[in-house]
Structure formats: structure tokens, C-alpha cells
Amino acid sequence: MSMAQRERQQMADLMTSLGPDAPTLCEGWTVRDLAAHLVTRERRPDAMPGIMVPLLAKHTAQVQAGYAAQDFDALLAQLRAGPPIYSPFWAIDGQVNLGEMFIHHEDVRRAQADWAPRELSDKTQDSFWRMAKLIGRRSYRKSPVTVVLTRPEGDTATPVHRDGPMVTLRGEPSELLMHAFGRDAAKIEFEGAAQDVESVRTLNRSL
Numbered sequence: 001m002s003m004a005q006r007e008r009q010q011m012a013d014l015m016t017s018l019g020p021d022a023p024t025l026c027e028g029w030t031v032r033d034l035a036a037h038l039v040t041r042e043r044r045p046d047a048m049p050g051i052m053v054p055l056l057a058k059h060t061a062q063v064q065a066g067y068a069a070q071d072f073d074a075l076l077a078q079l080r081a082g083p084p085i086y087s088p089f090w091a092i093d094g095q096v097n098l099g100e101m102f103i104h105h106e107d108v109r110r111a112q113a114d115w116a117p118r119e120l121s122d123k124t125q126d127s128f129w130r131m132a133k134l135i136g137r138r139s140y141r142k143s144p145v146t147v148v149l150t151r152p153e154g155d156t157a158t159p160v161h162r163d164g165p166m167v168t169l170r171g172e173p174s175e176l177l178m179h180a181f182g183r184d185a186a187k188i189e190f191e192g193a194a195q196d197v198e199s200v201r202t203l204n205r206s207l
Contacts, residue, residue, distance in 0.1 A: 002093070003094070003127065004100075007098065007101035007102050007105050008097070008101045011104060011105035011108060012076050012079050012080045016073075018031055019031065022108070023111040025106075025110055026104075032068050032075070034104060034107060034108065035068075035075050036065070036067035037051075037064055038100075039078045040063050042082070042083040042087050045086070045087065046059070098131075099131050099181075102128070106185075110178075110183070124174075125173045125174060128177045132176040132177040132180050135180045135207070139159075139182065140180070142203060142204065143167075144162065144199055145162055145166060146158060147200060149168075149176050150168055151171075151176075152170070152172065167197055170191065171189060179205070181205070181207070
């Protein structure tokens with residue numbers, strides 16, 4: 001079982017235990033809504049463009065609403081099954097879906113009051129470190145200051161370089177990845193002048 005598949009199954013288990021109406025970190029979305037989003041993404045290629053393109057979002061919303069209206073157990077069964085053979089993700093699920101499954105798994109976990117970071121393998125953290133460096137180039141592209149990512153082991157990356165001040169984000173790669181994906185529920189430390197740190201904290205990091 002790939003890391004992506006493991007995250008998928010653990011997320012579905014958590015969704016089952018919490019129920020369809022539990023909150024998530026995705027604003028306005030319950031567990032049911034998030035599951036419907038993931039199933040739409042993998043099973044309806046015609047609706048995928050609307051996830052990123054506002055002009056096409058109406059069709060995507062209609063398709064997602066149809067999935068959300070299904071029996072919850074049936075919806076989760078489709079999520080557990082992963083992308084079908086006709087899906088663009090079918091042959092590359094393990095490569096492209098790890099970040100997606102991890103982030104949304106954490107969207108469910110971290111919306112609960114008692115959440116804490118999970119202990120993840122070195123291999124998984126190394127994968128997330130590569131992702132954080134890549135995603136960071138886009139997430140922090142509007143930053144007015146240089147942004148540096150630092151792992152506890154000392155590895156660093158500079159996804160955005162500017163002349164002048166610098167802000168360092170220090171944490172495990174999984175936490176840096178959560179922040180790069182726009183989530184504030186991330187256990188990281190900020191280093192830099194107060195006004196520069198605030199500029200990064202409040203940055204629109206949506207992809």
C-alpha cells in the first residue's frame with residue numbers, strides 16, 4: 001500500500017467515526033462535502049476544471065452536490081476505492097495524491113479540538129519536504145519578504161527571494177506543507193521582524 005493509499009484509508013476511517021456533519025478546516029465544508037469534493041475530483045474528469053477555473057465552477061458544484069446527496073457510506077466507499085481506471089489519477093495515484101490525501105486528512109483531524117501532529121516516518125517527511133519546497137514557490141509568491149523554510153535537522157530552502165528582510169518558517173515538513181497549502185493550523189515557528197512575520201502570516205497562500 002502506497003503512502004497516498006494509506007492516507008486515503010485513514011481519512012475515510014476518521015470520516016466514518018466522526019460522521020458526515022463533522023467540521024473540517026475547509027471553510028463551509030462538512031466531512032460529507034469534503035468527501036464529495038474528493039470523489040468528484042477523481043471520478044468526474046469533466047468537473048475537474050471547475051475546481052480551479054471560476055467560470056466552470058457552477059458545473060463542478062452541481063456534480064459535487066450530487067455526490068454529497070448520496071448515502072454517506074456509499075460515498076465513502078467510492079472514496080476508499082480510489083480513482084477508477086478512466087480517471088487521470090488512476091495510473092499515478094501514489095505519485096500525485098499523497099499531498100492531496102494528507103492535506104485533506106489533516107483538514108478533518110485538525111478541525112477537532114484535541115488534534116496534535118502525527119509522528120510520521122522519515123520517508124514520509126522527506127516526501128513532504130520536497131512538496132513543501134515546490135508548493136512554497138507558488139504559495140508565497142506574493143510575499144514582500146524572502147521566505148525560508150527550515151527543517152528541525154537544519155535543511156533549508158528558499159522558495160521566494162526578495163531584496164531586504166527575511167522570514168524563516170521552522171518546523172517538520174508536514175507542518176510546513178500544511179502552511180504552504182494555506183492552513184493556519186500548523187505547528188511552525190516564525191523567525192524575523194514582527195512586521196515581516198505578520199506579512200507572511202496574513203499572506204493569501206491559496207493556490
